[in-house]
Amino acid sequence: MIILGIDPGIAIVGYGIIEVVGNSIKLLEYGCITTSSKSPVPKRLSFIMKEMRSIIDEFKPDEMAIEELFFNKNAKTVINVAQARGVEILAGIEAGLKIYEYTPLQIKQAIVGYGRAEKIQVQETIKTILRLSEIPKPDDAADAIAVAVCHSFSRKFKELYEMR
Numbered sequence: 001m002i003i004l005g006i007d008p009g010i011a012i013v014g015y016g017i018i019e020v021v022g023n024s025i026k027l028l029e030y031g032c033i034t035t036s037s038k039s040p041v042p043k044r045l046s047f048i049m050k051e052m053r054s055i056i057d058e059f060k061p062d063e064m065a066i067e068e069l070f071f072n073k074n075a076k077t078v079i080n081v082a083q084a085r086g087v088e089i090l091a092g093i094e095a096g097l098k099i100y101e102y103t104p105l106q107i108k109q110a111i112v113g114y115g116r117a118e119k120i121q122v123q124e125t126i127k128t129i130l131r132l133s134e135i136p137k138p139d140d141a142a143d144a145i146a147v148a149v150c151h152s153f154s155r156k157f158k159e160l161y162e163m164r
Contacts, residue, residue, distance in 0.1 A: 001155075002028070004061035004092070005148025007140045008069065010044055010084035011035060013051075014140030017059045018130075018148045025152055027130045028059060030141040041080060045087045052091030064092040065100045065151035065161075067107065067143065089163070100161040102150050110150040122146050 001021075007014030013033040019026045033051040035044035066089065069082060092099050105115040111129075112121050123135040123142050126149060136142045154161060 001063065001152075002059060002061045003148045003151050004056065004059065004064045004097070005144040005146070005151065006064065006066040006088050007143035007147060008066055008081060008085035008088055009140065010041070010048070010080045011037060012138070012140045013048055013084065013088060014138070014142070014144035015055055016136070016141060016145030016148045017055075017061060018145070018152060020152045020155075025130060025149060027132065027136075027145065030136050030145055032138060032140050041083065045083060048084055049087050049091055052088055053095070056091060056095045056097070061097060063100065063151065063158075064097045065102060065147045066092075067147050068101050068103045070104055099163040100151055100154075100158055101163055102147060102154075102161060106161075107146050107150045110153045111146055119143075 002017060002019050005016040011034065015033065016030040017028040019028050033048055035047055069085060089099055108117040108122055109115040111125050119139065126142060126146055127135050129149060136145055151158070
């Protein structure tokens with residue numbers, strides 16, 4: 001099974017693609033889709049959609065997992081990120097993927113075993129699980145990998161996390 005993990009955003013969308021065979025997890029690819037804050041929001045959303053389609057077409061994931069939004073105090077930022085997250089989800093839906101969503105707490109709990117773990121603990125654990133020589137950079141890509149790994153650990157109960 002190939003899982004596409006997404007750390008949603010409008011300025012930076014992290015993505016991580018893993019392959020799961022039995023109990024073995026292999027990192028296939030990771031990176032970020034970036035947009036300029038100087039570009040109008042519709043152009044940024046269009047670019048994210050185009051890039052998401054390209055990633056999905058290239059790696060042909062079986063499922064997609066995305067982090068739920070974490071709300072901060074800036075309403076304008078939340079609205080733009082929510083719009084981008086909608087585009088990211090739509091790209092998966094158009095490709096026929098089932099979409100699963102996890103809160104930051106659930107991701108940390110699945111990866112580290114503690115829902116209030118620090119970001120570095122999650123990154124170090126991902127590095128160990130995937131037998132990597134270093135922590136994936138940037139943080140948005142590392143977060144997306146964590147979302148994908150979290151989903152792989154939740155496979156037996158994945159119906160609980162399916163977007164409806």
